Every structure is written in structure tokens, then in C-alpha cells.
Amino acid sequence: MIPRARPNYGFKDLLKAAPKSRDPGPASAEVAERLRDILGLPYVLLTPSGRGALYILLKATPGAEVLIPSYTCSAVAEAALLAGKQPIFAEHGSLSYNQSVDDLAPHLQDGRTYIATHQYGFGAPIEAMTDACRSAGVTVYEDIAAAFGTRVNGRLAGTFGAACFGSFDTTKLVNAPLKGGFLATADPDLFRRAQNVAQGELRTMSVMRKMALIGAAFVLVGLRNPLLYKAFHTLNFAWRGRATAESGELRTTPSQVYLDRFADWQAQVVLPQLDGFEDTIRRRRANYQLLRSRLQHLRKVALPPEDAGSEWVPIRFPVLCYDEKMNYYERGVGKGMDFGFSFTKIAAPTAHVSAHAIAAGVLNLPFDAALTPMEIETMINVLTELEAA
Numbered sequence: 001m002i003p004r005a006r007p008n009y010g011f012k013d014l015l016k017a018a019p020k021s022r023d024p025g026p027a028s029a030e031v032a033e034r035l036r037d038i039l040g041l042p043y044v045l046l047t048p049s050g051r052g053a054l055y056i057l058l059k060a061t062p063g064a065e066v067l068i069p070s071y072t073c074s075a076v077a078e079a080a081l082l083a084g085k086q087p088i089f090a091e092h093g094s095l096s097y098n099q100s101v102d103d104l105a106p107h108l109q110d111g112r113t114y115i116a117t118h119q120y121g122f123g124a125p126i127e128a129m130t131d132a133c134r135s136a137g138v139t140v141y142e143d144i145a146a147a148f149g150t151r152v153n154g155r156l157a158g159t160f161g162a163a164c165f166g167s168f169d170t171t172k173l174v175n176a177p178l179k180g181g182f183l184a185t186a187d188p189d190l191f192r193r194a195q196n197v198a199q200g201e202l203r204t205m206s207v208m209r210k211m212a213l214i215g216a217a218f219v220l221v222g223l224r225n226p227l228l229y230k231a232f233h234t235l236n237f238a239w240r241g242r243a244t245a246e247s248g249e250l251r252t253t254p255s256q257v258y259l260d261r262f263a264d265w266q267a268q269v270v271l272p273q274l275d276g277f278e279d280t281i282r283r284r285r286a287n288y289q290l291l292r293s294r295l296q297h298l299r300k301v302a303l304p305p306e307d308a309g310s311e312w313v314p315i316r317f318p319v320l321c322y323d324e325k326m327n328y329y330e331r332g333v334g335k336g337m338d339f340g341f342s343f344t345k346i347a348a349p350t351a352h353v354s355a356h357a358i359a360a361g362v363l364n365l366p367f368d369a370a371l372t373p374m375e376i377e378t379m380i381n382v383l384t385e386l387e388a389a
């Protein structure tokens with residue numbers, strides 16, 4: 001079975017990382033340096049996760065209200081709540097993964113912070129967004145958890161707002177076991193405040209935690225094997241009567257993925273991926289365009305948007321399945337192709353019908369950096385077969 005996601009590291013990377021420290025060290029210093037280079041932003045802080053980076057950023061931010069896209073990862077609202085902020089959800093005007101400036105207009109009030117999101121790596125209309133926010137006195141933080149490397153009109157996502165945050169989750173471009181992330185800014189005062197929050201709250205992960213994470217990472221690498229993956233899928237999903245581990249529930253206290261400092265051993269796993277960064281980006285962009293062009297005939301699902309400027313770095317290939325999503329999913333699984341479900345559970349009020357329609361319809365095709373031409377052919381065949389019946 002073609003897995004829904006595979007990590008971008010292997011056994012060798014894990015063996016090399018295992019002896020490294022649970023504290024920051026030379027590898028984490030180098031990852032931070034490389035991120036400063038890539039983003040062209042002078043201040044970078046490595047964090048336990050994307051949500052952990054947002055939590056720190058918001059704790060370092062004045063103002064009580066945070067404006068959040070209604071269709072996004074539920075961890076965004078969770079991080080805002082944990083940071084003591086009130087989330088305000090901005091509904092989408094259409095079934096589009098990214099928001100438009102018009103979606104923000106009713107909510108632009110002085111002192112708020114807007115989390116501008118480049119969903120799944122698709123460039124948002126960020127220039128218009130930052131203009132509208134600036135004139136209203138709204139601070140913009142860019143969520144590039146899924147859009148590291150994406151450009152908008154030639155300029156890198158993450159460099160438009162007052163700060164940005166990214167993620168090294170297993171479903172993103174760059175993967176650390178089992179999460180990681182960063183915040184980045186050009187604002188020295190904001191950075192100092194963020195560093196103070198991090199210093200006060202973050203702690204070194206326990207030995208047990210490190211062993212558990214390395215163990216889980218070994219399992220993830222093992223699951224790159226299609227037969228093992230099939231067995232895992234049966235045990236973890238089919239037999240347990242579920243299709244996703246995602247619950248959508250918001251935590252009320254910060255967990256380890258907020259508080260365990262990003263370790264040198266995790267950075268060691270990230271480093272080789274930054275060497276292969278440009279290559280991975282090219283492959284993902286080409287695969288995205290190939291799938292889009294070969295799947296134009298599909299009628300049961302709607303394809304994701306076109307990357308007209310060839311400047312996005314998609315980390316997902318979401319389709320909207322309008323009718324009987326679970327049945328579609330199960331028939332796909334029966335034909336040897338798994339799907340992901342992010343984001344099926346969202347935190348927005350149910351009255352936000354567009355956001356909930358996207359969440360209800362979304363399915364992710366397998367779309368990781370390891371995808372082979374043969375797997376792509378298989379996927380195209382399976383999806384074409386699913387059109388019948």
C-alpha cells in the first residue's frame with residue numbers, strides 16, 4: 001500500500017543522531033544558521049513544534065485577540081488559547097484552502113494579530129493581506145508550517161509579516177522525530193521577548209522521551225516498507241474502526257510538544273535534509289504539477305489550485321471529495337492507496353459552513369518526497385478506477 005506519509009530521514013540518520021545531546025548543541029546551532037540563511041531573517045529560534053513556536057510568539061505579543069483562518073490546523077487555535085489569547089475565526093468566502101483579503105475585512109481591528117496561512121504550501125495573497133492589516137493596525141504572523149520554501153511573487157513566504165513560524169512535523173517538508181519547528185523574525189524586540197518566554201518555559205526532554213521518540217522514528221522508517229505499512233494500516237486504522245488519529249480536541253495545558261526544548265539530536269536529523277532542500281523542492285513541485293495535469297479528468301473530487309508561477313512548495317495534495325468521502329477512502333485503500341485526512345477536524349464554529357465544507361470533503365493523496373514515478377502511475381490508475389461505480 002502507498003503510505004499516506006513517509007519521513008524524509010532513514011535508519012542511518014537516526015543512528016547518527018541517537019548519541020547526540022538532549023540539549024541544544026552544534027547541530028541545532030547549524031540548523032538555526034541555515035534557517036537564517038534560507039529565510040534571510042536575522043533572528044531564528046528552534047522550537048519543539050510549529051504550535052510550540054506560535055505559542056511562544058503569541059506569549060511574547062501584546063493584544064488579547066488573535067485572528068485565525070477558520071480552515072486550518074486545530075493546533076493554531078490551541079496554541080492561541082494556551083498563550084492566553086482569544087481566537088477569532090475568520091470564515092472563508094469560498095471553498096478555498098487559503099483565505100482572501102475579503103475574508104479578513106470584517107475582523108480587522110487595531111491591536112489584533114492575524115495568522116496569515118499559506119495552507120499546504122499554496123501561496124496566499126499575502127501582499128494584499130499585509131497591506132490591509134497594516135492600515136488597520138493588525139500585526140501579521142505568517143504560518144509557514146506547511147509552506148517552507150514557497151514563494152509569492154518571487155519572495156519567500158514568511159518574510160512578509162512581522163514574524164513567521166514553521167514546523168518539522170513528519171507531514172511537512174523537513175522532518176524531525178517526531179516534531180520540531182522554528183520561529184523567525186527581523187524584529188529584535190519581539191525576538192528578545194520570545195527568547196525570554198522560551199527561557200522561562202522550555203525544559204530539556206527526559207531520557208525516556210528521547211528514547212520513545214527515537215523508537216517511534218525507527219518505526220516510521222520501517223513503515224516505508226509497503227507490506228509492513230499494510231499491516232500497520234490494518235491494525236491502527238481498519239481494526240480500530242477509525243481512519244485518522246487526528247481528534248481535533250484542543251488541549252488545555254501545554255504538552256511536551258510545547259515545552260520540550262528542540263534537541264541537538266533532533267537537529268542532527270534535520271541537517272542533511274537542509275542539504276537536499278532545493279532538490280526536494282524541485283521534486284515536490286514537479287510531482288504536484290504532474291498529478292494536477294494527469295488528474296484533470298476526475299469528477300468525483302476537486303483538485304487543489306494551480307501553481308501558476310511555479311513557485312510553491314506543496315507538502316500535500318488535497319482533493320475535495322463532495323460525496324461519501326469515507327466510502328471513497330475505503331475503496332482507495334482496497335486498491336492499494338492510502339489517504340490522509342488533514343484537516344478534517346477543525347476548531348472553527350460549525351456556523352462557518354465553508355470552512356466545515358472543506359474539512360468535510362478534504363482527503364490528502366499520498367504526497368511525500370519519496371513518491372516514485374511508479375507510485376504516481378498507480379495513484380492515477382486507482383483514482384481513475386474510483387471514478388467508475
Ligand SMILES: *Cc1c(COP(=O)(O)O)cnc(C)c1O
Nearest residue numbers: 049050051073075145146167169
Ligand atoms: C502542521 C501545521 C501546524 C502545526 O505544526 P506542528 O509542528 O504539528 O505543531 C500549524 N499550522 C499549519 C498550517 C500546519 O500545517
